[in-house]
Amino acid sequence: MSRAAEGAARVRLASARELGLVSCQVCALVSRAAPAGAASNCPRCGAGLHARRPASLARTWAFLVAAAILYVPANVLPIMESSSLFGAQRDTILSGIAFLWDSGSWLLAALVFFASVMVPLLKMLSLGLLAATAQLGYARRRHQRARLYRMVEFIGRWSMLDIYVVTMLVALVQLGVFASVTAEAGAAAFGAVVVLTMFAAMAFDPRLTWDAASERHG
Amino acid sequence: MTARPLIACRHCDLLQREVPLPAGGVARCRRCDAELYRSHPYSVERTLALTLAAAVLFAIANSFPIVGLEVQGVHNASTLVGAVRSLWDQDRVLVASLVFATTLLFPTLELAAMTYLLAPLRGGRVAPGVPQLLRLLQALKPWGMVEVFMLGVLVSLVKLAHLARVEPGVSLWAFGGVMLLLAAAAASFDAREVWARVGVAR
Numbered sequence: 014m015s016r017a018a019e020g021a022a023r024v025r026l027a028s029a030r031e032l033g034l035v036s037c038q039v040c041a042l043v044s045r046a047a048p049a050g051a052a053s054n055c056p057r058c059g060a061g062l063h064a065r066r067p068a069s070l071a072r073t074w075a076f077l078v079a080a081a082i083l084y085v086p087a088n089v090l091p092i093m094e095s096s097s098l099f100g101a102q103r104d105t106i107l108s109g110i111a112f113l114w115d116s117g118s119w120l121l122a123a124l125v126f127f128a129s130v131m132v133p134l135l136k137m138l139s140l141g142l143l144a145a146t147a148q149l150g151y152a153r154r155r156h157q158r159a160r161l162y163r164m165v166e167f168i169g170r171w172s173m174l175d176i177y178v179v180t181m182l183v184a185l186v187q188l189g190v191f192a193s194v195t196a197e198a199g200a201a202a203f204g205a206v207v208v209l210t211m212f213a214a215m216a217f218d219p220r221l222t223w224d225a226a227s228e229r230h231g
Numbered sequence: 232m233t234a235r236p237l238i239a240c241r242h243c244d245l246l247q248r249e250v251p252l253p254a255g256g257v258a259r260c261r262r263c264d265a266e267l268y269r270s271h272p273y274s275v276e277r278t279l280a281l282t283l284a285a286a287v288l289f290a291i292a293n294s295f296p297i298v299g300l301e302v303q304g305v306h307n308a309s310t311l312v313g314a315v316r317s318l319w320d321q322d323r324v325l326v327a328s329l330v331f332a333t334t335l336l337f338p339t340l341e342l343a344a345m346t347y348l349l350a351p352l353r354g355g356r357v358a359p360g361v362p363q364l365l366r367l368l369q370a371l372k373p374w375g376m377v378e379v380f381m382l383g384v385l386v387s388l389v390k391l392a393h394l395a396r397v398e399p400g401v402s403l404w405a406f407g408g409v410m411l412l413l414a415a416a417a418a419s420f421d422a423r424e425v426w427a428r429v430g431v432a433r
Contacts, residue, residue: 026245026261026262027245027246028239028243028244028245028246029237029239029244029245029246030244032246034237034239034246036238036239036241036244038241039365039366039369040362040365040422040426040429041238041239041241041423041426042426042430043236043237043238043239043246057362057426057429057430058362058365058366058426058429059362060366112390113386113389113390116393118389121386121389124382124386125386155263156263156264159242159243159263159264159265160264162242163242163265166373169373170373170376170379171379171382173333173376173379173380173383174379174382174383174386175383176326176329176330176383177330177334177379177380177382177383177384177387178383178386178387178390179326180314180315180317180318180326180330180383181297181298181309181314181383181384181387181388182387182390182391183314183317183318183321184309184313184314184317184318185298185300185307185308185309185387185391186300186307186391186394187307187317188300188302188305188307188395189305191302191303191305192302192394192395195321196318196321196323196326200323200326201323201325201326204325204326204329205325208329211373211374215373219241219242219243220242220243220244222243223243223244223245223262223263224244
């Protein structure tokens, strides 16, 4: 082992907070933390400084609960109605996927199913799991939990897919008596679910995952 | 040994010292493996060039219909603004606002802010209000969804191809270009470097 590596191995890993420092969430400058309870601002960019996002867990849970409630109408209510000479048909997210599947576009059906059904569901479950484990001070599988959060953060926006599909169909299929498409209430609920889960991911502070061990058990 | 600047990992708050990187190198947190920062050669010039190119294509993308549709002689085509208006006219105010914000407003703001920020920086000057703009850019970043919109357009094309003749427009290709250029601009933008210059200018 080289001298440098030996030195590194002896250094205890410490978070900025444990050392009385705080990292700016906007410009990443590390500065000395203000005494507990006092508000302070970043000396470089002026953003408010917080060792951890304020009320992170409470806000994460609030957004998650709201998203979970709206997930029901988002899937049960129709997101659009198509009418043509042959009659009218109301489509939910799932029946839209079934249509793609039946018409032979399996790959696309799988893609939309993943983006519209699986991603919001997995995202809510993952964030719930992350928030619960952080709250309980659970110290195991932190590397996996860190990776899970980064995945949730990255993938969440792709759920917006169906909103854009409805938008384009509504815009294009305005052919008088032949065919027309209107957006229905389910689309609004679905859009709200996507936005709320994105807010939930932003409210959750991934650093809480790593605090648990050193500050509650050791 | 001179003290190198401190950096705390955004994802786990581990305090570490910055190390100089080779061109194209990436520094990762030694505890949680999240990316700390990466080297961006010629960041200002590259990002500005990509941003300006994206702005030109974005203007084209919004001036022409994305897709046209024809059924039995009846023809219809729509631009992105037209699509937002259709939703609005159907009283889907929430959905219309969401689409407007994520595909038009936020990308426009992002392109404008980047140009305002980077153009003076080439000459070594820091434009007034840069800290606020960088904050705005950071907040907007997750909400610009041009690439998701592109995928949505493709899915709707496949759905419509079963019912009618679809004609992809100029704007569809332009949007594809915008998507790639925005991704490249985001990848070459170095907020750390800009912050370092703001710090010096003060």
